Amino acid sequence: MSLSQSILSGDIRAAARLMRNIDDNIPSSRSDLQELFPHTGKAFLIGITGPPGAGKSTLVDQVTAAYRKRGKRVGVVAIDPTSPFTGGAILGDRIRMNRHANDEGVFIRSLATRGHMGGLSRSTADVANVMDAMGMDVVIIETVGVGQDEVDIVRLAHTTLVVMVPGMGDDIQAIKAGILEIGDLFVVNKADRDGADRTARELSMMLEMNRYAEGDWRPPVLMTEAQRNVGIEELVETMESHHHWLVNSGEIHRLHEEKNRALFQTLLKERLFAEVNGRISDDGRLAEILDGMLTRKQDPYSSVERILAERLNA
Amino acid sequence: MSLSQSILSGDIRAAARLMRNIDDNIPSSRSDLQELFPHTGKAFLIGITGPPGAGKSTLVDQVTAAYRKRGKRVGVVAIDPTSPFTGGAILGDRIRMNRHANDEGVFIRSLATRGHMGGLSRSTADVANVMDAMGMDVVIIETVGVGQDEVDIVRLAHTTLVVMVPGMGDDIQAIKAGILEIGDLFVVNKADRDGADRTARELSMMLEMNRYAEGDWRPPVLMTEAQRNVGIEELVETMESHHHWLVNSGEIHRLHEEKNRALFQTLLKERLFAEVNGRISDDGRLAEILDGMLTRKQDPYSSVERILAERLNA
Numbered sequence: 001m002s003l004s005q006s007i008l009s010g011d012i013r014a015a016a017r018l019m020r021n022i023d024d025n026i027p028s029s030r031s032d033l034q035e036l037f038p039h040t041g042k043a044f045l046i047g048i049t050g051p052p053g054a055g056k057s058t059l060v061d062q063v064t065a066a067y068r069k070r071g072k073r074v075g076v077v078a079i080d081p082t083s084p085f086t087g088g089a090i091l092g093d094r095i096r097m098n099r100h101a102n103d104e105g106v107f108i109r110s111l112a113t114r115g116h117m118g119g120l121s122r123s124t125a126d127v128a129n130v131m132d133a134m135g136m137d138v139v140i141i142e143t144v145g146v147g148q149d150e151v152d153i154v155r156l157a158h159t160t161l162v163v164m165v166p167g168m169g170d171d172i173q174a175i176k177a178g179i180l181e182i183g184d185l186f187v188v189n190k191a192d193r194d195g196a197d198r199t200a201r202e203l204s205m206m207l208e209m210n211r212y213a214e215g216d217w218r219p220p221v222l223m224t225e226a227q228r229n230v231g232i233e234e235l236v237e238t239m240e241s242h243h244h245w246l247v248n249s250g251e252i253h254r255l256h257e258e259k260n261r262a263l264f265q266t267l268l269k270e271r272l273f274a275e276v277n278g279r280i281s282d283d284g285r286l287a288e289i290l291d292g293m294l295t296r297k298q299d300p301y302s303s304v305e306r307i308l309a310e311r312l313n314a
Numbered sequence: 315m316s317l318s319q320s321i322l323s324g325d326i327r328a329a330a331r332l333m334r335n336i337d338d339n340i341p342s343s344r345s346d347l348q349e350l351f352p353h354t355g356k357a358f359l360i361g362i363t364g365p366p367g368a369g370k371s372t373l374v375d376q377v378t379a380a381y382r383k384r385g386k387r388v389g390v391v392a393i394d395p396t397s398p399f400t401g402g403a404i405l406g407d408r409i410r411m412n413r414h415a416n417d418e419g420v421f422i423r424s425l426a427t428r429g430h431m432g433g434l435s436r437s438t439a440d441v442a443n444v445m446d447a448m449g450m451d452v453v454i455i456e457t458v459g460v461g462q463d464e465v466d467i468v469r470l471a472h473t474t475l476v477v478m479v480p481g482m483g484d485d486i487q488a489i490k491a492g493i494l495e496i497g498d499l500f501v502v503n504k505a506d507r508d509g510a511d512r513t514a515r516e517l518s519m520m521l522e523m524n525r526y527a528e529g530d531w532r533p534p535v536l537m538t539e540a541q542r543n544v545g546i547e548e549l550v551e552t553m554e555s556h557h558h559w560l561v562n563s564g565e566i567h568r569l570h571e572e573k574n575r576a577l578f579q580t581l582l583k584e585r586l587f588a589e590v591n592g593r594i595s596d597d598g599r600l601a602e603i604l605d606g607m608l609t610r611k612q613d614p615y616s617s618v619e620r621i622l623a624e625r626l627n628a
Contacts, residue, residue, distance in 0.1 A: 037613035299351035
């Protein structure tokens with residue numbers, strides 16, 4: 001029985017194995033993902049992002065528990081920064097999720113930010129698809145909101161939650177428009193801290209400056225204290241409302257088209273490169289080009305155009 | 315006269331224009347870069363990275379001044395995070411560099427982290443090449459040390475400087491091995507702060523656990539107070555020592571080979587994708603594939619393989 005067949009028959013270990021294969025970029029994972037693909041598209045994908053220290057992991061933990069109470073199976077893809085400067089702390093947080101360790105309705109997978117052939121957002125999409133095919137009703141993708149990679153990851157989700165904390169008060173004017181564009185919901189976590197109201201108010205004001213058409217989703221700003229499980233039910237309700245809006249407005253089709261296009265194009269880019277790079281490595285063309293660059297006699301720009309002319313069909 | 319010819323004849327505005335063209339991914343920038351390529355390879359490339367708040371911008375400013383005193387022309391490529399969460403602050407720092415604004419021997423270019431077709435590290439490499447061709451003796455690439463993108467950027471440099479600050483003391487055990495691998499030099503900045511000695515000592519201890527062969531470069535740990543211009547001369551001396559070591563040991567050839575390979579492969583990946591994606595968009599194949607994905611009748615993995623079979627020469 002193939003890994004994908006085992007996964008479809010409910011084998012959790014097989015799912016974990018395929019995810020490792022995806023990580024290690026093992027070619028057989030492609031055919032497994034291929035077989036799983038027709039069984040995907042059912043899960044509700046939630047993206048959660050925000051600055052380090054905003055309490056995202058705790059929030060994810062509580063949201064997971066809330067969905068479990070509703071009888072939903074929950075998958076979590078946690079992107080763990082392996083950056084030299086932020087490493088460590090997040091790993092500690094992850095341990096908290098252990099309260100779900102013996103719950104078969106929860107499946108947690110951490111992905112390191114380093115070393116993904118084809119990119120992190122591609123690996124994340126693949127892992128989310130495996131969880132979807134496993135029958136997870138909700139798949140939460142958690143990522144630290146820094147850098148283009150993370151923004152791309154958030155775009156995999158149906159509903160994106162941006163987590164803020166009080167005390168960013170004075171800086172909030174400096175916050176770029178980008179944050180307003182990616183969030184479907186905003187949460188001011190650690191709402192017991194000084195300045196929480198002010199942060200929420202300023203965020204609301206900035207959001208109100210956007211122009212909304214009739215029937216558009218207007219991103220709400222919520223307050224939570226994830227540590228004490230305050231505001232979580234309302235948060236889950238609001239995420240569900242957004243999901244319903246997506247479905248009822250038909251917006252979900254546009255979203256799926258966009259996600260499909262991104263997945264296909266990422267695969268295309270990766271496979272084209274692997275194939276052509278492999279061939280020019282084998283036949284010595286690459287070595288020749290690199291020699292030419294070293295002596296500065298051949299520039300890489302025209303070399304690439306020559307390779308294109310040689311390798312692509314007219 | 316082409317932009318590249320103007321640049322080679324010393325026209326600063328032409329250089330700025332080409333950098334904007336690179337940013338906007340204007341096709342003509344390719345032929346300009348192509349013409350400049352034979353004139354590159356002379357500059358000493360320094361990468362400076364570290365966590366937000368480590369004082370990197372001030373350090374870059376002081377290092378720039380120190381190189382100017384030595385009569386060197388200095389280019390600075392500053393990667394400005396446009397992340398919603400870190401935006402703003404860095405822009406303020408950049409203003410400090412204004413003291414070099416009327417100095418023709420200094421050329422500063424900020425790159426936003428968002429929106430680079432072909433990737434940020436590709437754009438950074440292109441801009442660094444323009445500065446190299448302009449005759450800048452030293453090109454400093456400054457980036458916030460978070461994420462894979464930033465690590466890739468640092469790999470463009472000959473000498474990589476990692477900036478730390480005191481007070482990371484307790485966390486230092488948690489710092490991943492990655493940081494030890496990327497730094498050729500470590501600086502504990504804000505050395506007047508409590509715990510600076512301890513941070514430097516712990517860093518040294520961790521570095522000593524690496525195994526070095528005879529003749530290997532052993533990354534030193536320096537202390538600076540960039541704000542008060544303390545330790546900058548020694549820092550510049552040490553960077554110069556590293557550069558000499560690269561040249562004398564022959565290591566610089568391996569480094570250039572690696573950089574060339576990375577540049578060529580990034581270009582190859584980008585151009586292959588643009589070409590094939592353009593063709594299947596034009597002839598309707600892409601639309602067909604996306605339709606198949608939407609109904610889950612066609613999976614993207616086998617679709618990509620079919621496109622490869624159709625478009626690549628045997």
